[in-house]
Amino acid sequence: MTIKTCVFDAYGTLFDVAAAARQAAAEPGREALAQRWPELAQHWRLKQLQYTWLRAVADAHTDFWQVTQDGLDWALEAVGLNDDDALRQRLLDLYWELGCYDEVPAMLRALKEAGFQTAILSNGSPQMLDGAVQSAGIGAVQSAGIGAVLDDVLSVESVGVFKPHRKVYDLVAERFGGGPADVLFVSSNGWDAAGAAGYGFTTVWVNRAGEPMDRLPWKPHHVLSDLTTIPDLARSA
The missing domain is CATH 1.10.150.240 (Putative phosphatase; domain 2)
Known part of the structure; x- marks a missing residue:
């Protein structure tokens, strides 16, 4: 894979x-x-x-x-x-001005430098996501936000239903091509990481709070406490 x-x-x-x-x-x-x-x-x-x-x-x-x-x-x-x-x-x-977690800018930059495509797939509306991306600065160029290291920002508004509906996960292939096996999907919501695993993505649950695993038919493939090692995991998956 x-x-x-x-x-x-x-x-x-x-x-x-x-x-x-x-x-x-x-x-x-x-x-x-x-x-x-x-x-x-x-x-x-x-x-x-x-x-x-x-x-x-x-x-x-x-x-x-x-x-x-x-x-x-x-x-x-x-x-x-x-x-x-x-x-x-x-x-x-x-x-509308939420900051990103400390490790996010360096992690996204490392993914781009390693040749991965990167995207957000969110319940957020396009306007909300644009505000968040622009307010989360990266490096010295704060005005660029993290948009400089994202290939796209995908919103559920294009399909009119929230995650974990399959139509939402379909948006990834519609934008980038390929199949579920090409995708590493990362979420802090255990139910989202589980739902995406059921869809066919390789998934990571970022369990910052140390919560129990959700009792669902599917489970995330990986559980991490933050996003720091995502580039290493993506290269080895």
């Missing part, structure tokens, strides 16, 4: 989804959030994902920005901060 294309989930994999709540909590006047931000961030992310699954099975698609707002509204109410409209807006604004 020879990997030709390395494909990454975006939120939680390349981009730190807790960064918005963490950054807002450190700002002056956010003492109430400072006490609850980890809980808020956890609720927000979980509800965001749950709403994608529920909308997918109910055939009630909307874009990822809507489920991001819906998830935040639930999370703010859960921690008792839903009466602060300015906080809500600040958190949403920050979500």
